[in-house]
Amino acid sequence: MEHHHEPEGVPFSQRPIVVLGAGIIGCATARQLLRDGFPVVLVAEYLPGDQHIQYASAWAGAAWHAAGGITPDQRYFQAVTHRILLKMAQEGPESGVSVVNAREYLEQKPAPDSAIWGRTVVSKAYRCDQFREMHTSEYPSDFNCAWAYETLVTDPTIHMPYLGKQITSLGGQFIRQRVESLQELYDMFPESRVFINASGWGSKNLTDVKDDNCFPERGQNVFLTTDRCDTMYFRNGQEYTYVIPRPFSKGVVLGGVKQQDNLSPEVDLDIAQDEIARAHRLAPEIVPEHPGADAVSHIVGIRPSRKGGFRLDSERRGDRVVVSAYGFGGGGYAFSYGIADAVVKMVEKAERDSVIV
Numbered sequence: 001m002e003h004h005h006e007p008e009g010v011p012f013s014q015r016p017i018v019v020l021g022a023g024i025i026g027c028a029t030a031r032q033l034l035r036d037g038f039p040v041v042l043v044a045e046y047l048p049g050d051q052h053i054q055y056a057s058a059w060a061g062a063a064w065h066a067a068g069g070i071t072p073d074q075r076y077f078q079a080v081t082h083r084i085l086l087k088m089a090q091e092g093p094e095s096g097v098s099v100v101n102a103r104e105y106l107e108q109k110p111a112p113d114s115a116i117w118g119r120t121v122v123s124k125a126y127r128c129d130q131f132r133e134m135h136t137s138e139y140p141s142d143f144n145c146a147w148a149y150e151t152l153v154t155d156p157t158i159h160m161p162y163l164g165k166q167i168t169s170l171g172g173q174f175i176r177q178r179v180e181s182l183q184e185l186y187d188m189f190p191e192s193r194v195f196i197n198a199s200g201w202g203s204k205n206l207t208d209v210k211d212d213n214c215f216p217e218r219g220q221n222v223f224l225t226t227d228r229c230d231t232m233y234f235r236n237g238q239e240y241t242y243v244i245p246r247p248f249s250k251g252v253v254l255g256g257v258k259q260q261d262n263l264s265p266e267v268d269l270d271i272a273q274d275e276i277a278r279a280h281r282l283a284p285e286i287v288p289e290h291p292g293a294d295a296v297s298h299i300v301g302i303r304p305s306r307k308g309g310f311r312l313d314s315e316r317r318g319d320r321v322v323v324s325a326y327g328f329g330g331g332g333y334a335f336s337y338g339i340a341d342a343v344v345k346m347v348e349k350a351e352r353d354s355v356i357v
């Protein structure tokens with residue numbers, strides 16, 4: 001058991017919750033904590049508004065898409081995220097979240113644990129009137145079946161700065177700093193007892209975490225400028241192709257590709273060409289076979305992936321509690337606010353169990 005000097009006159013409720021990482025996970029969590037009245041400090045190398053390749057949250061698609069093969073708890077995190085993003089979309093354009101149509105084409109008949117569960121989230125009160133099976137005449141014949149529904153897309157170029165401003169106006173504090181360990185944070189905030197590790201794949205290199213399951217997974221997308229940005233196209237199966245509208249930026253994001261342990265910031269034009277060709281086959285009404293060079297730009301970002309899936313847990317470390325929420329790979333936006341909600345509950349439990357003695 002470690003022993004710490006208890007600063008006199010600092011009631012526990014004024015000790016900041018310290019969040020390592022200011023991507024969508026750290027920021028969504030900070031916002032929720034602040035709304036609940038907790039003091040919060042975020043420490044991160046990259047902050048909202050930054051555009052570094054290592055800062056995944058600047059580059060995401062970012063579509064809400066129900067993931068297949070996940071647990072009921074994980075489905076619930078996605079459902080909570082949907083509820084909160086939908087409210088943001090309804091409140092106006094400031095958040096960069098919008099409601100769009102979706103067409104999902106399935107290579108195979110959906111398995112029981114497939115993305116089909118998402119229909120309960122995207123439809124009104126389970127009536128499924130916003131989710132329907134498409135008629136065979138409506139989609140390319142090489143697919144087994146297809147779904148039409150409404151979903152949410154988040155424009156990260158708007159959402160991250162929006163979230164940054166919200167956090168600041170709620171009293172949150174950002175500190176731009178790279179740390180080599182959690183211990184460095186403990187030393188910076190000796191009075192704090194609850195720390196949240198939302199460092200993406202940074203936990204691979206933190207000397208007192210060293211999570212070897214974390215790995216960087218490079219993504220590269222084509223951004224195509226177009227007015228036709230009201231429908232998402234998603235190919236469900238072996239081939240990983242999507243067309244994600246970004247209405248506020250007047251374009252669509254074409255993808256995708258996943259390259260494990262590749263950190264190259266250089267645009268690979270062969271990948272871009274292949275993505276345009278695949279997106280054209282998926283959505284010829286939006287993506288021309290040969291778009292003009294002036295309509296095309298490129299997005300390169302590193303997903304914070306993790307073997308075995310993301311980490312979400314709370315552990316005692318001496319007289320501190322560390323909540324870990326990292327390794328969200330290609331789904332950090334779709335899980336974001338649900339994870340924030342779960343982390344807040346863990347923080348409350350940590351304070352109840354460990355801080356108020």
Ligand SMILES: Cc1cc2nc3c(=O)[nH]c(=O)nc-3n(C[C@H](O)[C@H](O)[C@H](O)COP(=O)(O)OP(=O)(O)OC[C@H]3O[C@@H](n4cnc5c(N)ncnc54)[C@H](O)[C@@H]3O)c2cc1C
Pocket residue numbers: 020021022023024025026043044045046047054055056057058059060061062063064177178179180198199200201202203206218219220221244299300301302303304326327328329330331332333334335
């Ligand atoms: C091309 C692309 C397309 C994507 N599309 C989608 C999509 O459609 N839908 C979806 O849900 N998701 C999508 N994603 C995934 C999504 O972007 C990520 O899952 C999400 O952004 C991860 O958020 P995060 O906060 O965990 O990590 P990050 O955004 O990477 O943030 C990590 C934070 O931790 C900080 N940090 C790490 N280590 C340290 C350290 N040692 N010291 C200080 N600070 C540190 C960083 O500076 C940063 O602030 C996509 C990703 C890419 C690259």
